Structure formats: C-alpha cells, structure tokens
Amino acid sequence: MPVSPALAEDLARAVASLYEAAEATLLDRLRAALAEGIDSPAWVNSKLAALGDLQAGVTQVIAALEADAAGAIHQAVAEAYDRGQQAAVAELGALGVGQVAAAVEALPAAAAVDRLAAAVVEETGAAHLRILRQTLDVYREVISTASAAPLLGAQTRRQAAQSALDRFATRGVTGFVDTAGRSWNLVSYTEMATRTAVGRAAIEAHTDRLGAAGVDLVIVSAAPEECDRCKPWEGKILTRDGAGGARTVEMEHATEDGRMVQVRVAGSLPEARAAGLMHPNCRHDVSAYLPGLTRPPAQVPARGTYKQSQQQRYFEQKIREWKRRETVALDDAARTAARARVRAYQGRVRELVAETGLPRKSHREQLTQAR
Structure with a gap:
C-alpha cells in the first residue's frame, strides 16, 4: 500500500x-x-x-x-x-x-x-x-x-x-x-x-x-486540499534517493524482458521533501512506480480549498484554547463565558464542514485531560 x-x-x-x-x-x-x-x-x-x-x-x-x-x-x-x-x-x-x-x-x-x-x-x-x-x-x-x-x-x-x-x-x-x-x-x-x-x-x-x-522509482499521489508546496509534485515520478533534477531515463519494462521504456523523472524523493512534500500535515502518499505498468494517479475531488482546511484547523485550535480557558476559570461567570466561546467555535466548524464537505475531525477539538 x-x-x-x-x-x-x-x-x-x-x-x-x-x-x-x-x-x-x-x-x-x-x-x-x-x-x-x-x-x-x-x-x-x-x-x-x-x-x-x-x-x-x-x-x-x-x-x-x-x-x-x-x-x-x-x-x-x-x-x-x-x-x-x-x-x-x-x-x-x-x-x-x-x-x-x-x-x-x-x-x-x-x-x-x-x-x-x-x-x-x-x-x-x-x-x-x-x-x-x-x-x-x-x-x-x-x-x-x-x-x-x-x-x-x-x-x-x-x-x-x-x-x-x-x-x-x-x-x-x-x-x-x-x-x-x-x-x-x-x-x-x-x-x-x-x-x-x-x-x-x-x-x-x-x-x-x-x-x-x-524498485528504484516512486510516484506521488494526487490529494485534495493540497498546499502550494506539495502541488508541484503531484503525479510526479521520483527516484527513491540520489541526486535531484528533472531528466528522462530509459528503463526496462517491469514485466517484459528486453523492452525499454522512457520515464520522465522529476527529481528525487529527498529533493521533493526538502521542497515541502511530505510535511507533517501532508495528505500525499508515495507508491512504487513500475515502468510501463504504473498509470498516473487519478485526481481526487476536492472537498474544499487548502485555505478552508486551514480555517478549520484554526477553529479547532480556538476550541481547544477556550477549553483551556475554562480549566483556569476562577468562578462560574468565567467558566460559563469560556463554554459559550467553545460552543460558538464548534458552530463555526459545523457551518464550514456543511458548506465545503470537509470531514469534521472531532478528536482535534478535544483536550487530553489532566492526569
């Protein structure tokens, strides 16, 4: 996989x-x-x-x-x-x-x-x-x-x-x-x-x-809500390691002995990662590329824009922030106000996912409780 x-x-x-x-x-x-x-x-x-x-x-x-x-x-x-x-x-x-x-x-x-x-x-x-x-x-x-x-x-x-x-x-x-x-x-x-x-x-x-x-080559998938750092590498063929740089190489077909095919290599995986591919929140994946067999990845329908996905992460951060504010509340009034802000940001998340189709990730709205 x-x-x-x-x-x-x-x-x-x-x-x-x-x-x-x-x-x-x-x-x-x-x-x-x-x-x-x-x-x-x-x-x-x-x-x-x-x-x-x-x-x-x-x-x-x-x-x-x-x-x-x-x-x-x-x-x-x-x-x-x-x-x-x-x-x-x-x-x-x-x-x-x-x-x-x-x-x-x-x-x-x-x-x-x-x-x-x-x-x-x-x-x-x-x-x-x-x-x-x-x-x-x-x-x-x-x-x-x-x-x-x-x-x-x-x-x-x-x-x-x-x-x-x-x-x-x-x-x-x-x-x-x-x-x-x-x-x-x-x-x-x-x-x-x-x-x-x-x-x-x-x-x-x-x-x-x-x-x-x-297997010396990998291919980068397509992914929804991609960021500007990753988008240039979508669907590209990369060497697993070694020197970077785009080039065309001739390789033997994966299953037909003696048959040679030309492969356009966009660079190396280390080069792509240094440019931003596979960053911590990246949704792209890489898989084995077999000359003559592997087809370009199918485009994945976007559920929103990258900007909207980041807006969702901002709302999730605010929910956690106001939950921490509730933790340090010194009286019922401060506690009630913090809970109201939590509910308000949760409402904004619901509106965003309903509008865009982005999946709601409730675990990112939760705090790990004190031990």
Missing part, C-alpha cells in the same frame, strides 16, 4: 497527548493555588510563602513527563517504521510482480529508529526546563498584577488574576522555534516534531523495502 505521513500521525498525537495532559495538570494546579484564599487580605503573603510548594508540584509533573515521553517517542517511531515496512510488502504483494519475496526479508531497523527517536527526544528535552520556569513566572506575575490592581482601581484582584491565567492558558508554554523560524507552543511543537519523525520513519522504511526489492 502507498505510504504518507498520515500513516503514522495517530502515533504523534499519542505522544503530544502526554504533554497536553501535563499542561492541563499544571493549569489546574496553578488555578487551584491562586484561587485559594484569593479574597483574603493575607492572600499575597500566603501565595508568596507557598511558591516552594508549587515548584515542588510542578517538578513532580515534569519528572513524570520525562519518564513517559522518551519511551513513548521511541515506541512511536518504531511502530511507524514497522508500518512503513508492512505497507511496502503489502504494496508489492498486491502488484504481483514477483518482488515481494525480496521485500519480506528483514531489514535492520534499530539504527534508523534510534536515530530518529533520539532527535525528537533531544528537541523536546529542552521543553522541560521551560515548563518549570514559565509556570512559576506566571504564578509570580499573577501575584504581582493582582496585588497592584486594586490600588490602581482598574480591576479587582480576582479579575486581574483571571486575566493573567487566561493569557497563559491561551498561549501555553511558549518559546519553541522550528528550523523555518516559526514559533510554537509546547504541545503543538511536540506534536509537530514527533509527527515529522514518525512520518519520516514510515517513508524511510517503505522506500528501503522497495529498494530491497529492486
């Missing part, structure tokens, strides 16, 4: 859920610590005295996260690699070209899995210190802002505390920048990094298996 980053994206989500659950736990602990005695005249002093307790609690959450995350990342990458290998075997078996036996032979996977998993662990490891620092910074900010607000007459202490908590719930733990210079929060960055790794593992395993069977 063809392979794409989507083949293993559920594995990336499982890893991101660990971080999302940790973030939810921190938000809940932060809210509870600040809410206790907030109307008391001694609130500022009691909160400053309790800073050590909060730090110990946050450190405990981070230790649990560190214990779980490294193993979960390695397991996800290993499972993605296995799925990629199985996809290649199934694909060649379905083609019935006599090459499946070679593909079934076990290929060493440990080195590739370790390499990809170690890169993600290193990327996300720096997040743990940032979690502690930013949580404590928000705690101090709330105390400072909330204690000064009544003197300024601008807000009540509760309102000031709620505003600071809302800002933290909205942005999450921040400060993560990818190689393209884009900024991410903790959960999104973790999911992006893991999704990139598991997608790469599945594709590498698939193409390695094809190579073991003597």
Whole structure:
C-alpha cells in the first residue's frame, strides 16, 4: 500500500497527548493555588510563602513527563517504521510482480529508529526546563498584577488574576522555534516534531523495502486540499534517493524482458521533501512506480480549498484554547463565558464542514485531560 505521513500521525498525537495532559495538570494546579484564599487580605503573603510548594508540584509533573515521553517517542517511531515496512510488502504483494519475496526479508531497523527517536527526544528535552520556569513566572506575575490592581482601581484582584491565567492558558508554554523560524507552543511543537519523525520513519522504511526489492522509482499521489508546496509534485515520478533534477531515463519494462521504456523523472524523493512534500500535515502518499505498468494517479475531488482546511484547523485550535480557558476559570461567570466561546467555535466548524464537505475531525477539538 502507498505510504504518507498520515500513516503514522495517530502515533504523534499519542505522544503530544502526554504533554497536553501535563499542561492541563499544571493549569489546574496553578488555578487551584491562586484561587485559594484569593479574597483574603493575607492572600499575597500566603501565595508568596507557598511558591516552594508549587515548584515542588510542578517538578513532580515534569519528572513524570520525562519518564513517559522518551519511551513513548521511541515506541512511536518504531511502530511507524514497522508500518512503513508492512505497507511496502503489502504494496508489492498486491502488484504481483514477483518482488515481494525480496521485500519480506528483514531489514535492520534499530539504527534508523534510534536515530530518529533520539532527535525528537533531544528537541523536546529542552521543553522541560521551560515548563518549570514559565509556570512559576506566571504564578509570580499573577501575584504581582493582582496585588497592584486594586490600588490602581482598574480591576479587582480576582479579575486581574483571571486575566493573567487566561493569557497563559491561551498561549501555553511558549518559546519553541522550528528550523523555518516559526514559533510554537509546547504541545503543538511536540506534536509537530514527533509527527515529522514518525512520518519520516514510515517513508524511510517503505522506500528501503522497495529498494530491497529492486524498485528504484516512486510516484506521488494526487490529494485534495493540497498546499502550494506539495502541488508541484503531484503525479510526479521520483527516484527513491540520489541526486535531484528533472531528466528522462530509459528503463526496462517491469514485466517484459528486453523492452525499454522512457520515464520522465522529476527529481528525487529527498529533493521533493526538502521542497515541502511530505510535511507533517501532508495528505500525499508515495507508491512504487513500475515502468510501463504504473498509470498516473487519478485526481481526487476536492472537498474544499487548502485555505478552508486551514480555517478549520484554526477553529479547532480556538476550541481547544477556550477549553483551556475554562480549566483556569476562577468562578462560574468565567467558566460559563469560556463554554459559550467553545460552543460558538464548534458552530463555526459545523457551518464550514456543511458548506465545503470537509470531514469534521472531532478528536482535534478535544483536550487530553489532566492526569
């Protein structure tokens, strides 16, 4: 069967859920610590005295996260690699070209899995210190802002505390920048990094298996709602590896000995991926190309535009944001207001999918609950 980053994206989500659950736990602990005695005249002093307790609690959450995350990342990458290998075997078996036996032979996977998993662990490891620092910074900010607000007459202490908590719930733990210079929060960055790794593992395993069977070319599928980075590669024939660059090559027909056919190669798979194909949210796949046999991929009817699919993702992000805001609500009024915003954005998602035919992905609207 063809392979794409989507083949293993559920594995990336499982890893991101660990971080999302940790973030939810921190938000809940932060809210509870600040809410206790907030109307008391001694609130500022009691909160400053309790800073050590909060730090110990946050450190405990981070230790649990560190214990779980490294193993979960390695397991996800290993499972993605296995799925990629199985996809290649199934694909060649379905083609019935006599090459499946070679593909079934076990290929060493440990080195590739370790390499990809170690890169993600290193990327996300720096997040743990940032979690502690930013949580404590928000705690101090709330105390400072909330204690000064009544003197300024601008807000009540509760309102000031709620505003600071809302800002933290909205942005999450921040400060993560990818190689393209884009900024991410903790959960999104973790999911992006893991999704990139598991997608790469599945594709590498698939193409390695094809190579073991003597298949040197792959073809890119068509996909709905494609982005500008991927569209130039749709339907193109690529070498599995090697040098890039478009060229015409002469190859023997896949099933007719001695018959030569000309194949227009658009470049290499590494070249296409460097240009943006197979990015973490890509819906394209690659499959074996057999000279003289493989036909160009059929066009897939679009269910909307790429812009509309990104609008849906924005609404999903806002739903999760307002659910986090509900988590840190200090009173029923703030909680009710957050729920109303959740329902409003859910309504916008329903309208969009009804208008375009885009599938609704309810799991992307959910938060992993605190552990």
